[in-house]
Structures are given as C-alpha cells and as structure tokens.
Amino acid sequence: MVRAASVPVSFPILSLIVLLPLVAAFWVLLAPGSEDARAANARITALVVTLIELALGVVLWVSFDTSTAAFQFVERIDLFAPFLSWHLGIDGIALMLIVLSTFLMPFCILASWDSIQKRVPEYMAAFLLMETLMIGVFASLDLFLFYVFFEGGLIPMYLIIGIWGGARRIYASYKFFLYTLLGSVLMLLAMIYMVSVAHTTDIPTLLTFNFDPEVQTWLWLAFFASFAVKMPMWPVHTWLPDAHVEAPTAGSVILAGVLLKMGGYGFVRFSLPMFPDASVELMWLVFGLSIVAVVYTSLVALVQSDMKKLIAYSSIAHMAFVTAGLFVFNTQGIEGSLLMMLSHGLVSGALFLCVGVIYDRLHTREIARYGGLANNMPRYALFFMLFTMASVGLPATSGFVAEFLVLLGTFAASTWLAVGMTTGIILGAAYMLYLYRRVIFGTQDNPEVLAMTDLNPREIITLVPIALAVLWMGIYPTSFLTPLHAPVANLLARLHHAAPPVQKVMPATAKGPAK
C-alpha cells in the first residue's frame, strides 16, 4: 500500500489483515498445474492464510488498548477521491468481531477439506474473498468503504450457495441476493443523504454529527431496512432458512457466524450513535419485532424436520435477543447483545459443523433418518451436547453469560419485554433438546446410521478449539467483555446526551433490585 506521508506511519496491520486473503485468493485462482495439484494447492494455501489471519487477529487483540473508546490502528489514504477513502480503524466492538471472523475461517476451510471435491480453487478463493470482505466491514472507518465491503459480501456468498449448494440452491441464492440487496440500496441512499448534509464520509466525524431529528427517523428506517434483513429480523427473515439449508456446511458457518453479525454491528455502529433520537423513538418497533421473532421462530424451529433449518430458525431467535438488548440503552443490554453475537457466532458455527459431520456420512439432513448416534459416535455425541447446551444457555457456557446479561438489560427497560424474551429461552431449550434427543438417543432402525464412524482427527481438530472458546467465554467472560466496556460506555454517553431514554429506564432499574 502507498501511504500518505502526512499520516504518522506505523505498521499497516489492518490493511494487511484485510488484503492478505485477497492476494491469496488471486494466487489460488491463478496457480498453474493439473486439476489435482491446483486443488491441493488451494486447500493448503487457504488453510495457511486463514491461520496467519488468525494470528494477526490475536496480535490485534493482544496489542489493543482497552482503556479507550477511540479508534485504534487507524490508517487513511485518500485513494478513491472524491467518493471515498481507504480509511481503516477499529474499536473494541469491531476488534472482537474481527477476532471472531478470523477464528472461524480456518475451521471453515478444514470442514470443506474432503466434502468439497468440485472446483476446489474457486471455492477456496470465494472463502478467502469472503474473509477480506468480512474483516473489511468491521474495520472500515469510511461510510462508503463500509458499504462496499458490506454489499460486496453478497457476490462470494451468492456463488458459494449457487455453485456448491444443495438441490434448491438456485432459488436460495436468488432470494439471498435480492433480499439483501433491496435492503442495502435504501441504506445507500440514506448514506448519500448523510454525506450531502454532513460533507464528510468519515465515520468518527459522523458519529458525533447531530442530524435533524425529523430526518433521523427516515435515515434510521433506511438503515433499518438493510440491517433488519441482514440480521435477520422477523418478518424479513425468510431468506435465511433457505440460504442455510442450501449452502454447503462452511457457507452456513460463515453465514451464521459472521454475516448475521453485520446487522448487529450496523445497529451499534450506525443506527444507535448516529440517530439517537430516532432510535429512542422507534425502540418499541424493535422490541415488538424481537418478541414476535423470539416466540414465532422458536415455535417454527420446534416443528422442523430438517436439522439445518432448525438451527437457522434458532439463529433468528438468538438474533432477536441481540436486537432487543441493543435497544434497551443500558450497559448490560448492549454488552450482553455484543457477547450474544460472539457466542452465537461460535455456537451456531459449531452446530452447523456438527450437522456437516453427519451430513458427510449419510448425505441427508432429515432428523428422522438419524437416531441413536450415542452408541456408535460417542465423541460426536459429546461435542454435539456441549454446543446444544451452549445454545440453550446452560451456565458455564458462553450462551448463558450472554442471555443473562441481555435479560438483565431488558428487565431494566421493561418487564414485559423481559417476559417475552424469557419465553424464547424456554422454547429454545425445548427445540434444541428435542433435536438432540431425536438425533443422538433413541433406537437405531437404520442400518446406514449404525455404520457411521465416529469423528476423525480432522473433525476433532475442527471442533475442539471452538468448544474451548465456548467454555472460556462461559467461565471467564471478562476477557471478552473488557474490550467492549469503553466503546459501550461511549455509546451510552452519546445516547444520553442526545435524548433522555435513560429516564424511561430509570424507574425500571429501581425496580430491579426489589425483585
């Protein structure tokens, strides 16, 4: 990268972490050789590069200063004037999501090691490109650069679903692409309006810019159109089950693990701090949709016969926790939501990997075809149980900490909201345990299921680190919460200054200890 001389030069680690997978993707595509040699080269390159990315993510985490809410590792080059600039930087929230992205990627590559046999170089290149775009979304400090990464992610995901997906992949890929695109273009218009008023595309400046409250509502709704689809919130969630079911395992992991988090990140980065008045005004819209989503999608999950679809609906329910927690405007709620995004990223990713393990053996996702796996796949049963429990929110797993914090936060805002959300937890336990019982326990009438072998070393390597991370987050969440404190406090200060939502919260908070 060419760097402007005026900028204080430090090592451009964010540019490196964003662009390295892109370069690797080109190498994977362009490498010469026979088909087998190219496939082997693609697999190894992808794995090595994603591991380097993980190392870089850890370096970022370790060298991050958690005491400040300011953006760190900032780089800026006016490369694409007059439209946008290459402007990167992260705060604690972005940091954790980047770490999550880099953490999940190597497992995606490993999970696709044997199961993808067709067009391997293209597949690995799509995933590497995806990594560039995901990290770019979280690292952008320019409004339109964010949009480019946000929207650019559609192309590789569309190809991943469409080329390597299941039987109804074409329908699913169209639906995924067009749904998300329609939401995004409205956000684009709102962004253009913001820039024409504020005369800057710089996110840190826009974070402190006070838009006219009348206009804020429209801008908020336009951003909402995009993030609600991405999240996804009821009633614009219908693309997600289709996309999940048809996507290959690793595609589902990335979709659930990281892409859904972009919606939540968008709310934290844009909707809340840039349109505080509108956020307060429309918080009940979010609460209402969240409650409906939690109850409705949990009930829908209960009657699914397809494993991936069930987990997809559970994702929607969990994301409703995130949206509800974000809009209660208190520390517990917002930090809980952010933790929920991290936890769900790990847990749902791991669950999709678990489904992938047995799908590779039997090539069906029908729950009814399985049963009694505890007999011949004990190790698998153990891992699957851990992640099921984490999804339910058992103490000592990451899900518990997140759900507990969100419930604390929602209770401070509204008892009814907390009641609605709690229903979701109960239903969540119901559908996850029901799934577990049908797949792992019971009798084995299908001889093919009986012949299934337990986890192989590659699959164990894939699942163990995620399991450890889930337990770490459940037992010692401070490691993950510390980077979030400063930006969340900053966000709350911003909301407090612009509007008095806290006053609505105060009486409820007073009620808190009395319970």
Added chain:
Amino acid sequence: MTTLAQSVHLASVEAILAGGVFVTLMIGVFRGDRSLVPLTWVVVAIMALGGFYLGVVPAAGATGFGGLYIADGFSTFLKVLILGAAAVSAVLALPYLRQSATARFEYPVLLLLSALGMCMMVSANDLLSLYVGLELQSLAAYVLAAFHRNEAKSSEAGLKYFVLGALASGILLYGISLIYGFTGTTSFTALHAVVRGHGASDIGVLFGLVFILSGIAFKIAAVPFHMWTPDVYEGAPTPVAAFFASAPKAAAMGLLLRVAIDAFGGMTFDWRQIVTFVSIASMLLGAVGAIGQVNIKRLLAYSSINNVGFALIGLAAGTREGVTGVLFYLAVYLAMTLGSFLCVLQMRGIDGEPIETLASLSGLSRTRPWLAAGFAIFMFSLAGIPPLLGFWPKFAVFQAAMDAHLYVLAVVGVVASVIGAYYYLRVINSVYFADPAPTFAPADSRTNSALIVVAAVFCSPIGMLAITPLVAAAAHAAAALL
C-alpha cells in the same frame, strides 16, 4: 470571427477522420475485400491519430465555422470515448466477419464515417450542425445494421432501424423548425440567451423542445422511443450490435446534455419533468423487460435501455455533479458493454456457430473458465454491485440526484437496480450454476482476448483506482458546459 483555416484547425479531428474515410474507401475499392484486415488497422490508426490531435488542438470553448462548431473540454472528453469505442468495435469484428463470409471492406469504412458523424454531434453548437452530425452517424449505422444483406434478420433489422430512425429524424427536424420559428435562431449560444430571456414562457418553444428531446431520445433508445432496440440488436451482426450499444449512445447522450443544459439551460424546470419521466420509464422498463428474455443480445439491449435510464438521472439533476456523473457513467458503461459483447462474440459452439440463447450458456464456466469469469465481472458490474466499478457511476448519479433533492427519482432508481440485478443474476446462473451442456469452441482471436482482459480488469475492483482520474476528467469536461 474565425477564418476558415482556423476553423479547420479547430476541427482537426473531424478533418482527419473525413480524409481517412476517402483514403480508406479508395483503398477498399481498388484492393477489394481482401483488404479488410489491413483496412481495419488503418482505420484504428486514423482514429488514434484523431485522438492524438485532440490533445494538440486547444479546446477552450472556441467556436468555428461561423459558430456552428465548438471544441471544448466536454466535446474532447466525449470524443475520446467515441473514438475508443469505435476503434474497439472495428477490431472486435474481424474474427466474426471472417467466419460469416461477409468479410467486406466497407465495415471499417462505415465505422469511420459513423465516428466522424458522432464527433460532429458532440461538437455541434447549432441545431443544424447537430442534425447533420446525427444523420451522418445514423446513415452509416443503418447500413451497418443490414450488413449481413443475405440474411433476412439482418436486413429486417436494417430496415426497421432505418424507418424508425427516419421518423425520429423527422420529429427532430420538426422540432428544430418550431424552435427556429419561435425564437428566430438555431444557434445554441443565441438560444441560450433567448430562452433565458422571454422564450421560456413561450408554448411554441416548449413544443419544439419536446420534439427535439423525442428525436434524441430515439437515438439513445430511451423509453418510450426504445422499441427498435431489442429487434435491431438481435438482428444486426453481433459486432454491429456492440457498436450500437457503445459509441452512438455516448455521442447522443453528449448531444442531449449539450442541448438541454447549454441551449435550453433557461428551461431546466420544463425539461427536467420530461427527463425524469424518461429516466424512470427507461429504468423500469429496461429492468422488467429483460426478465423474460432468452436471447443474450436482446437481454443486453434491455440492459442498455436500463443503463440509459440511470445515466439520465444525472441529467435530471441538472447540476455540474450530475453532468460529471453522466460522463463518468458513459465512460464505465462503454467498457462494460463492449466487454459483454466481446464475451458474447467468443461464445461459439464447437462447430463455430454462434451461441446466443441464455440456456445454452450452461457449461461455459467449465469449458471456458476465464471467459466465464470475465463475463461474470461484466454482469455484476452492470448490475451495479460494489466493489465492481459499475457501481460507482450509479453511485455518482444517485449522489447528484440526492443533492438536487430528487428523492423519488433516486428511490425509484435503486429499486429498479434491484429488479435489474435479477436478470444479470440469471446470466450468472446459466454460466455458473446450471449443469454443463455442450462444450464451447476455444478462443479465436488474441486481440479480442486481450481486449476482454483489459475491460474486465477495468470493471473489476482494481478499476476503482481509476475513479479519481476519471471523475476528475469528467468534472473538467462538465465544467465546460455549466
């Protein structure tokens, strides 16, 4: 007043092209059809020479030929685009013409003649020189459309284009006569002053304006004057369709900008309603109409209608940013369209027969992976998905529209772009997702492959590095107009 010598010097580009037409025609007549290949390269060289003279001749808004002709930054920018697109159109046709047994030497000569007309169009400073340039370009184009004279489809396309084009020219002329009748002048400079004075309130001037805009809308294939486009693109030989979709669009759009903003700058309120309507109608009809198409050339025809609608958003804004956006749009659009047509030209079955239906594109990503990748880049770019370059011109015109408070137009525009994305995705679907079908013939021309690579790299995210210089050049050109 400039002398004739000064005027000719000012119009060096046109002089070179005109001289080139005579020379190449003579060579062709005496050497026959075997001179097609050398003649093509001679024509490209002549265009390059013309392009070189663009840089030599000062273009600071000087007029020549008694005010009929103007050379300014605006015309220079567009002439670069026109000459570039015309040169590419000449080169890309070679393998096609050789195979289809119509390897006649007139092809490059007609292209050169058409390019001459287009250069005059964008340098017109008078309604009459406008008409002469337009007709010169069109007459050459009519012949090109019917270039496969033994094929019924090609002849039909030529005839259809000619009849409808003649009608549009008539409408245009009628508008010019109305304007002359009510204002007493045909010069843009004089019109500008008259319209700013009292003319704007004159119903006769308004009628003339509507007729003139209709005539030009026909040339850019904007709704409701688009009907000829799919038929002509489908019937005309593919290289000719590539040419129609590129250079003449840029020239006519430039002409429209100059007429609307320069000559009728005082009636912005009046023509903005028309342009807004035409823009919305083109975007929506282009997007919806393409959905049902099974022929790739017809689909690209609807795509061009759709794109013209987007470009018109910038004109509707009527600001300098808007004009910059339109010019930027044209530059990127030419690369995307020519790239797409170059890919279509490469799609031939194993026996060399051209493949034009969408369904038979399946398997392209297996037998010709690089061609498929290039085509995918052009499709995603035309759909306006960031980070591909095709997103940024759309972005520029939307930004201009938002700045001009044309919110409804912008919202309709983005919705149309989502509808439009569907049919571009259908192409990707055929190329990548569908199960492999018959194999394709290997590449037949190194030049064309190189052109595809250049266009694809330009339209890919790497092309974003070209944003800054391109927009700066477009802004410089727009400054000449506003």
